[in-house]
Amino acid sequence: MELYSRAERADDAALLAGVAVGDDAATTAFVRRYQSRVFGLALSITRDRGLAEDVSQEAFLRAWRAASGYDARRGSALTWLLTITRNLAIDVVRARRLLPVDGEALERLVGETLEDDPRSPENAAGIELESARARARLREIPPAQARAVVLATILGCTAAEISRREDIPLGTAKTRLRAGLRALRSGLVEESP
Template sequence: MSTRLPAPPRRHPPAGPAPEAAERLRRLVASVARGDRTAFPPLYRALAAPVHGVVLRTLRCPAQAEEVAQEVLLEVWRTAAAYRPDRGTVTTWALTIAHRRAVDRVRAVRAATDRELRLAHRDEPIHESVHASAADEAERILAGRRVQSALGRLGSPQRQPLVLAYYGGYTQSEIARLLDLPLGTVKTRMRDGLRRLRTALADERDE
């Protein structure tokens, strides 16, 4: 079975009845978890574009995004047994993995760059802008990790639409279709989730 990530298609709103699509992905993940290799290609095709989109928005480098997206999809394959339907849809689960992997790559690239700069300027003072850039990047990464931690404290009804919106780039209307919910319910859950997220982040800063 080839694990080469295809060129990501442009993301479109989910087609077909959302509950049926979500159930199909759940069945595919369950089959992959049981070792059914034939179930992975359709799962791969369904998740490739949204996963790639999340990674690309974080890395802003097409070559690295393709590489990391492939790693994410392979992780989905290897850890399919870890998926828990009661904690969210398959798409939400995969996009959360994608965001974590992308942030890890940013951190790794920054660490490697800093090491190279230290070696290159061992006998020279590092320009102030380099320090500022590294500090800004570190702050962005730490903020991302805090958000992930805070999201973990939310209940599934609030967490799912926020993950789909901010990691997956879906609109509220698309999220309503994916989760088979009225648009008003999605808006309410997102508003409540954001309120709780702000509270959780404030609590972390005070700790």
Template sequence: MASGDAEAAAAFVRRFQARVFGLALSVVGDTGLAEEVAQEAFVRVWRHAATYDPRRGRVATWLLTITRNLAVDAIRLRHKHRADPEPLLRALQPAATEDPFETDPYGSDQLRAGLQALPLEQSRPIVMSVFYGLTAKEIADREGIPLGTVKTRIRRGLAKLRHELGVSDD
């Protein structure tokens, strides 16, 4: 991947473009802006491929984290934070892998089910934080609830999701 080979680049883009564009669109809610974000994410990952450490995790995870960060930066810059997390919450879904080198599906059924099973008061701030890049303070202001309450709800929600994923505390 680091070699910059054109065919490898085309295969890489084809393999991940729907997931990258889908995430960007979920965050920014605007097709044109999502396209810009997705394009920049591919460029960043490709240019910095040499710094990618396979021990850090899957390439898809790295790519999607960069996509999400760029998308959040884009909406912050334009003051276009999305208000309602519930449509995204309903649309979240695991997808079968298209990558022959990665045997796991992208996303986990258990995690999706776990997130959707959380009380809305916990899943809303989690989606607003993870996907929309809002701080606990910003969520508290938007939702009209105390900052401490937001933090507690996110912590409790994440703890349940950790349990769904089988990540133990110790």
């Protein structure tokens, strides 16, 4: 017990040095010291408790593997660990959003997203009509614009993420998104009774 209490009183650099050489007491103390902050950050990014637990565990594993390379001159241990956590959580969220969005997959994705809400049967006919109109209008605009609209509105991608996914310049991604939304909106307004 004395070993753990000594490790818990150690500063971060000493703990990480212990983690780097496989010291169980230092590793336990390091995890105990930062587990709530790591989990809190992971949860705030992923918004999924189970996923946040996985990200937290992986963050501590990566910290354990990279502990020998930690340099206190570059920042605190907490900043270093939270940077690892943040990057992992963002990667996990992005990976979950990476769905195919061309051809039939685009149609399925739009169809599933625009389906009627089963909790409101009184609105089902109106929602189905709007969904069908939106899907039809998406098929009428250029495919590159339709992909940009679906990526932004349904998958929540930013213009920068669309740029990376489509391998196009950021300005082109913004233009496609703006033009696609404008075409979609104008087509839906023209069809309104």
